[in-house]
Amino acid sequence: MRHRVKGRTLGRNASHRKAMFRNMAASLIKTVRIDDPDAEGAPKVAGRIITTVPKAKELRPFVEKLITLAKKALPHEEAALQFGTNAEKGSDEYKKWRESEQWPKWVHAKAPAVEARRRAFAALRDKDAVKILFGDLAPRFAKRDGGYTRIVRLAKPRLGDSGERALVEFVGERDRVKGRRQAPVVVDQDSPANS
DSSP states (O other), X not given: OOTTOOSOOTTSOHHHHHHHHHHHHHHHHHTTSOSOTTSTTOOSSTTEEEEEHHHHHHHHHHHXXXXXXXXXXXHHHHHHHTTOXXXXXXXXXXXXXXXXXXXXXXXXXXXXXXXXXXXXXXXXXXXXXXXXXXXXXXXHTTTOOSOXXXXXXXXXXXXXXXXXXXXXXXXXXXXXXXXOOOOOOOXXXXXXXXX
């Protein structure tokens, strides 16, 4: 019986597994924003990585929880905008804002969003991935209740060990649009038109 044995071990100890999922999640998130598609090592398709099926199934909840965390921070960041300033840091206008009543209000409104960013960084350990998560992915999935990623099995196995491969990608782009099926035309055998 496997009571209280959650998840796959994937032939690794706990710290190795945790590091692997951090790296895979950061790689998946970083592929959303491709700065130079011609650079060496740049992903061919944005928002997609290829891995094995068991790893993909374990990675999916890890990434989706991070996106949900980022989505929950959105309203707090928007609420903090009304108390914020556009002044350059260190300028006289910025110093006046820091001494005004707006500063504590901004800090109070922004605190949950900062806490969410810190939790995301603790999970990912990658500043660029956290910026993309909160800047691109959270607004993109703001109106979606879940299911931010999909796993698609690939036909060709991995060359070295014939492991079953899959790609993990974010939904929303390159989605198939299902057409409405037409009702079949029923031809009545007894109608006079067929005689």
